[in-house]
Amino acid sequence: RKEVEQDPGPFNVPEGATVAFNCTYSNSASQSFFWYRQDCRKEPKLLMSVYSSGNEDGRFTAQLNRASQYISLLIRDSKLSDSATYLCVVLNANDYKLSFGAGTTVTVRA
Amino acid sequence: DAGVTQSPTHLIKTRGQQVTLRCSPKSGHDTVSWYQQALGQGPQFIFQYYEEEERQRGNFPDRFSGHQFPNYSSELNVNALLLGDSALYLCASSRRGGQGYEQYFGPGTRLTVT
Numbered sequence: 073r074k075e076v077e078q079d080p081g082p083f084n085v086p087e088g089a090t091v092a093f094n095c096t097y098s099n100s101a102s103q104s105f106f107w108y109r110q111d112c113r114k115e116p117k118l119l120m121s122v123y124s125s126g127n128e129d130g131r132f133t134a135q136l137n138r139a140s141q142y143i144s145l146l147i148r149d150s151k152l153s154d155s156a157t158y159l160c161v162v163l164n165a166n167d168y169k170l171s172f173g174a175g176t177t178v179t180v181r182a
Numbered sequence: 183d184a185g186v187t188q189s190p191t192h193l194i195k196t197r198g199q200q201v202t203l204r205c206s207p208k209s210g211h212d213t214v215s216w217y218q219q220a221l222g223q224g225p226q227f228i229f230q231y232y233e234e235e236e237r238q239r240g241n242f243p244d245r246f247s248g249h250q251f252p253n254y255s256s257e258l259n260v261n262a263l264l265l266g267d268s269a270l271y272l273c274a275s276s277r278r279g280g281q282g283y284e285q286y287f288g289p290g291t292r293l294t295v296t
Contacts (some may be wrong), residue, residue, distance in 0.1 A: 076224070104283055115272055115287040116225065159224055163283050169238055170215070170285065172224030 073098055076162050078173035085150050085180055092146040093176045095160030103165035105136055105143050110157045110175065119145075119158070150180045184209060186275050186288035194294045195263050203258040203291045207275030213237075214256040215285060216248060217272040225272055231256050232278060260293075268295045 078095045085091045097105075105122040119132065122143055126135035133146040143162075147154055157175040164171065187206045195201050207214050213232045217225035227240035231250035250256045254275075260267055270292050274285035 106284065113270075115289050118284055118286065121284060167238055168283065169227050169230075169240065170283075171227070172217075174222070174224045 074173075075099055075171040076160055076173040078160050078176045080174060080176060082177040082179050085178070087150055087152060087180055087182055089150050089180075090146065090148050091150055091178060092144060093158070093178075094142050094144045095173050095176075096142045097160075097162045097171070098141070099162070099164055099171075100141065101165045102141075102162045104163035105134075106161040106163075107132075107134055107143075107145050108159040108161055108172075110159055112157075116159055116172075147178070150178075152180050152182060154178060155180045186211075186273060186286055188271075188273050188288035188291050190291060191289065192292045192294075194296065196296050197263055197265060199263050199295075200259065200261045201263060201293060203260075203271050203273075203293075204255065205258070205273030205275075205288055206255045207273075208286050211275035211277045211286070212254050213276045213278055214250060214254065215274045215276070216256070216258045217274065218242070218267075219270040219272055219290075221269075228258070263295045265295050268293060 107119040108116040109119045110116040122134040131148045135144045159175045160173040189204045215230040216228040219225040229239040234250045245261045247259045270290045272290045273288045276285045
């Protein structure tokens, strides 16, 4: 079983729509959680860190459920520029290694 | 404030050759991690350097080795290249004790092995 699993998508949504997707992790010792955004053939860029039960940054909301071991990302009022692959990242508290999911692809259409 | 830089941006090698990739961390960062990203996959952790020592290692063979210099920059070396080593190699820097262990990535080196 992979340490971090994501629905690969793609999620095709119209501009202005809300899109949400989840990520599950297998290691209960996971300590910190992040969402990264990666554009085609570019490097991953930190979108947001996920603290405590969750947090909001503008149109982006991340939720963490430790009991069920999943993290979600919700994007409100989608923009064309939100089209990207979103990587779920988990930090293992025991060895401080980051584990990446394979990514969820989101395409926002006009 | 310069971000993470990597060189070269692209590289073509043949099987059996050796390659060295370079990374300079973001200003103020002291820890460098290396990742391999195959097409359609998330980055896979290779190893991490801090205080010029390899601190953590992923499931990669000994053909993959590295080094960190006193100025915190780092090199990734791959010996006896295989076709399967073709990938995007990403360097990420962070600061020990930094909030949430956030890592910032360089633009990557795209390695093609023929």
